[in-house]
Amino acid sequence: MVAKRPSASAVADVLIVGSLNMDLVIRTPRLPRPGQTVAAPALETIPGGKGANQAVAAARLGGKVAMLGCVGDDAYGTALRDGLRREGVETSxxxxxxxxxxxxxxxxxxDSAQNTIVIVAGANQLLTPAMIEAQHAAFExxxxxVCQLESPPDAVECALKxxxxxxxxxxxxxxPAIGPLPTPWLAACDYLIPNETEAALLTARAVDSPEAALDAAADLHAQGAKHVIVTLGARGIAYVDATTRLLMPAPSALAIDTTAAGDTFVGALATALAEGAAPNAAIQFGQAAAAVSVTRLGAQPSIPFRSEVGTLAMQAP
Structure with a gap:
């Protein structure tokens, strides 16, 4: 396979290294049980991928954003790159x-707003450490x-380090998490942001309550991550750093689709941190943005703009 060489890297405050996927979205009255067939009214094709979603979130919420990743030479790849450019994300x-x-x-x-996701990585699997190192100037x-785990592990490790x-x-x-992370990865993280399912996999402990999420976050902090944020959906977040251990409730919202809530939170947090916000303020901004996103359908279509979230949550605590 031959890749078209990217152009010179652009200046961006937020650099997203990760996946670009086209989401094939089916809406059903309920999630099917194993072996069960459930009828659905329609199929939608919506731009997605955790990396691309986080890039769109960061851009819509005020960040100057660049995306580093891979697509195929096909219609979906063209649509994804065009969509990012329309959002103001640098795609070179x-x-x-x-x-x-x-x-x-x-x-x-x-209809309950819960979802299941199955990924076919495709071109995302072609991201290499050499491609990461070639963009040294963009990292500088x-x-x-920002990284996720929808790219090859060696590329993620290279980007983190x-x-x-x-x-x-x-x-x-x-x-998606499949088990504990290597200690050097955790040591490279200023912010580690798993959800409760991922936190359980990372720590091999049950995360079935906010208090258990705090314990898992403390474990991950002890392993090297400086700030650990376990997202708990409507129950808010569990946060641990060197001096803090707290639960922060989520803003109330009438959820109809939680598909991109986590990505919205990450993108918003990245933008706030790039602007110099304190951790608590950045988390509050992320929570406010995620609360808006769950009231809308779709992944990228649900992500709000800065004007819809406001600036109150950006004020220093």
Missing amino acids: MVSVHAGAATGIACVTVA RARVV LGRRLGKTVILNPA
């Missing part, structure tokens, strides 16, 4: 790979570097 570091299929995600959303210029080596604020959203 998105490589286009001939002969590869762009990643897709099959998303089922129930960024203030915040390069961000740490250059003194950037490094955020890892460990999704």
Whole structure:
């Protein structure tokens, strides 16, 4: 497979390293049980991928954002890059790979707002450490570097360590998690942001209550992550750092689709941190943005703009 060489890296405060997927979204009255068939009224094709979603969130919420990742030389890849550019995201570091299929995600959303997601990585699996190192200048210029786990582990590790080596604020959203992370990864993280399911996998402990989430966050902090935020959906977040252990309630919202709530939170947090917000203020801004997103359908279509979230949550605590 031959990739079209990206152009020179652009200046951005928030650099997102990660996945670009086209989401194939099915809405159903309820999620099917194993072996069960459930009828659905329609299928939608919506831009997604955790990396791209977080890039859109950061851009809509005021960040100057660049995306580093891979797509196939196909219609989905073209649509995803065009969509990011319309959002103001710099895409010169998105490589286009001939002969590869762009990643897709099959998303089922129930009327309860719960969802299931199955990912076919496609071109996302072609991101390499060499491609990361080739964008050294973009890492130098960024203030915040954001990664997820929908890219190959060696590429994620390279991005985390390069961000740490250059003194950037490094955020890892460990999704999808399959088990504990290597200790050097955790040591490279300024902010580790799992949900409760991911926190359970990372710590091999039950995370079935907000108090248990605090315990898991404390474990991950002890392993090296400087700030640990376990997102708990409507129950808010559990937060641990060197001096703090607290639960922060979520703003009330009438949820109809939670698909991109976590990505919205991460993108908002990254933007706030790039602007110099204190951790509590950045978290509050992320929570406010996520609360808006769950009231809308879709992944990227649900992500709010800065004017819809306001600036109150950005004030220092």
